[in-house]
Amino acid sequence: MKAIPLFPVTTVGSWPRPPAVLQAQRRLRRGEISRADFDTVADEAVRDCVRLQELAGCDFVTDGELRRDNFYTFVAGKFAGVRLMTLAEMLDVVEDKAGFERLLETLDVPAYAISAPVCVGRLERREPLVVEDLRFVRLHTDRLVKVTLPGPYLLTRAMFVAEVTRAVYPSKEDLAEDVVRLLQLEVRALVDAGADFVQFDEPVLTELAFASDRTRTFMCAALAARKDPAEELEFAVSLINRVIEGVTGIRIGVHVCRGNWSRNEATLLRGSYAVLAPYLDRLRVTQLVLEYATERAGDLVRFEGKELGLGVINPRTDIVESGDDIRRAIERALQHYAPEQLFLNPDCGFGTFSNRPMNSASVAMSKLRAMADVAQALRGDDMLRLRPNDQ
Numbered sequence: 388m389k390a391i392p393l394f395p396v397t398t399v400g401s402w403p404r405p406p407a408v409l410q411a412q413r414r415l416r417r418g419e420i421s422r423a424d425f426d427t428v429a430d431e432a433v434r435d436c437v438r439l440q441e442l443a444g445c446d447f448v449t450d451g452e453l454r455r456d457n458f459y460t461f462v463a464g465k466f467a468g469v470r471l472m473t474l475a476e477m478l479d480v481v482e483d484k485a486g487f488e489r490l491l492e493t494l495d496v497p498a499y500a501i502s503a504p505v506c507v508g509r510l511e512r513r514e515p516l517v518v519e520d521l522r523f524v525r526l527h528t529d530r531l532v533k534v535t536l537p538g539p540y541l542l543t544r545a546m547f548v549a550e551v552t553r554a555v556y557p558s559k560e561d562l563a564e565d566v567v568r569l570l571q572l573e574v575r576a577l578v579d580a581g582a583d584f585v586q587f588d589e590p591v592l593t594e595l596a597f598a599s600d601r602t603r604t605f606m607c608a609a610l611a612a613r614k615d616p617a618e619e620l621e622f623a624v625s626l627i628n629r630v631i632e633g634v635t636g637i638r639i640g641v642h643v644c645r646g647n648w649s650r651n652e653a654t655l656l657r658g659s660y661a662v663l664a665p666y667l668d669r670l671r672v673t674q675l676v677l678e679y680a681t682e683r684a685g686d687l688v689r690f691e692g693k694e695l696g697l698g699v700i701n702p703r704t705d706i707v708e709s710g711d712d713i714r715r716a717i718e719r720a721l722q723h724y725a726p727e728q729l730f731l732n733p734d735c736g737f738g739t740f741s742n743r744p745m746n747s748a749s750v751a752m753s754k755l756r757a758m759a760d761v762a763q764a765l766r767g768d769d770m771l772r773l774r775p776n777d778q
Contacts, residue, residue, distance in 0.1 A: 389531055389583075393726050394717070394762040395446040396755070397696075399642055399676060400535035400586065401458060401736030402439075402451030403744035403751065408432045412456060412741060429454045430523065437528050443752055444759025447533040447584055447730075450524050457740045458588055459537035459545060460504045465516050466569065468508035468555070469546065477503060480550045506546040509555055510565040518576045531583040536573065538589035538641065539566050539630050540623035545591075563626055570630045578637050586640040586676060587627065590735075592666075593645045595619050597658035620666045628671050640674035640696060643667070644735045645683055652683065652703075659685030678734030679716065680708070689723040698734035699761075700754045703745045707753045713761040726765075731758050 404412070411428040414420045436451035455461035456471075463471040472480075521534050537545075543563040546552065556562040577585055595616040631639050643663070645656035660667065660677060667675055668690060676696030678684050684698075699716045700708050713731075720729055737751040738744040746754075 391531070392446060392762075393729075393766050395531075395730045396443075396759045396762050397445055397447035397533055397584075397730060397732050398440065398449055398451075398755070399644075399696075399702075399732055399734070399736045400449050400452050400533070400588070401455075401738040402436050402449075402453060403738040403746060403748050404453055404741045405432050405435075405748075408453055409741060426454075433520075433523060434527050437524060437530075439748070439752055440755070441528065441530060443755035444763065445530065445755060447531045448524065448528055449533050449535060450520050452535060452736070452738070454520060455741070456502070458535065458736065459541055460502050462516060462537065462542065463504040465512070465514055466504075467511040467513050468506055469504045469510070470507045471502050472505045473502045477505070477548065480548065503545050503548075504542075505548045506552045506556065506562055510562070510569060512569050512572060515576055516573050518573070518580050521577060521580050521582050525581060532581075533584040533586055534577055534582045535586045535588060535642075536570065538587035538623075539563065539570050539626035541589050541591050542566050542570075543626065560622075563622075567626055567629050571632075574630060574634055574639075578634060582637060584638040584640060584674075586642055587630075587672075588642045589623065589627070590642070590644045590646065592620065592623060592643050592663060593656050593658065595623075596662045597645070597656045620663070624666050624669050628669075631671060638673045638694075640676050640694075641667075641670055641672050642676035642696070642735075644678045644698075645681075652681070655681075655683060657683040660688045661685070664688055664690070674730065676730075676732060679720075680734045684734075687720055687723060694728045694730060695720065695724050696730045696732050699731055700733045700758055702733045702735050702737045702751070702754070705746070705750055707750065707757055710757060710761050710764075713758055714765070717761065717765065731762055733758075 407428050411420065411425045415422065415425045432453045433450045436453060437448050440448040452458060460471055463469040516536060517534050521532060524532050543559055543566050546566070547556070547559040547562050552562060556565075574585060627641060643660070645658070646654075672693065674694035674696050675690055678698035679687060680698045680701040697717065697720050699713045717729065717731070733754065735745075737746045
């Protein structure tokens with residue numbers, strides 16, 4: 388395996404889609420072009436995205452999730468039994484229309500702008516989720532490659548809409564059995580294809596810890612939640628650990644943030660990871676990829692025996708973080724983690740939703756460069772001086 392430098396630099400996954408990709412996505416949905424035609428456009432964009440990450444100084448690169456409409460709904464095109472529905476369409480089928488409408492009012496986006504993959508039939512794998520995307524990136528870089536996947540809890544919550552799903556899966560737990568099975572297949576295929584880092588996205592975990600009845604998250608996954616958040620968090624831990632059980636020889640991460648659908652920080656969740664610590668501690672993963680560039684995340688929490696993917700830049704602002712600010716954030720983390728346990732990344736993606744990017748490619752590039760410059764400088768420092776006091 389390729390050597391990894393101290394303070395490896397990477398992204399959380401998504402990149403702003405170029406106009407040509409957005410147009411091709413729209414035309415593909417309307418049936419005006421074939422999948423092969425779309426891939427021709429996407430291939431060029433992914434090559435450019437990888438090259439930009441290399442130029443910015445990333446040690447692990449991703450494909451920018453450019454072939455996806457967003458970080459989790461793309462499964463509708465890969466799994467049989469899933470239908471993509473806008474939030475407006477979901478309003479037509481849910482029984483609690485008043486409650487659903489209250490949920491939509493908390494969003495800083497139009498109901499037609501976000502879709503959810505709703506389970507309407509028995510789940511089966513039509514094709515791998517991201518294995519071919521990994522193989523394509525491998526052809527165009529000699530850097531280490533990170534692959535991002537929606538986590539099993541996120542998918543189960545998002546896909547289970549009782550009014551249409553119970554005809555096939557009586558409960559969310561029944562649906563989760565097939566979600567776990569399909570993700571297990573995917574992870575093992577990614578290991579065989581040579582992925583260096585597989586990251587599962589589970590942002591909805593913070594909704595369980597911090598959201599009130601009036602402030603649900605951007606995914607409407609709240610529809611399938613139990614009343615007791617502790618039960619849901621136990622369920623999430625069990626699903627994630629089952630997916631990765633027996634997987635070796637690869638770095639596995641879980642990304643947990645507080646929402647990345649709006650630049651309006653007031654609409655996003657707030658609270659310390661300390662509340663989630665008893666659950667995150669028990670995840671059998673290599674790394675937790677956490678946001679800390681926003682004050683909404685609170686103080687840094689140490690997780691024993693795990694790497695930290697430290698969020699040091701905010702993807703939702705135009706201001707490029709200064710080297711001094713990034714370095715101070717890293718030095719604070721070094722009070723809790725050894726240098727070899729720290730990765731550097733943005734808090735979240737730059738283009739979580741294809742039609743609602745959080746930033747431009749040029750600003751994103753500048754932010755990545757700032758992060759990589761600090762990492763490069765720190766690699767020349769005396770690491771013994773920066774080690775945690777308790778190690």
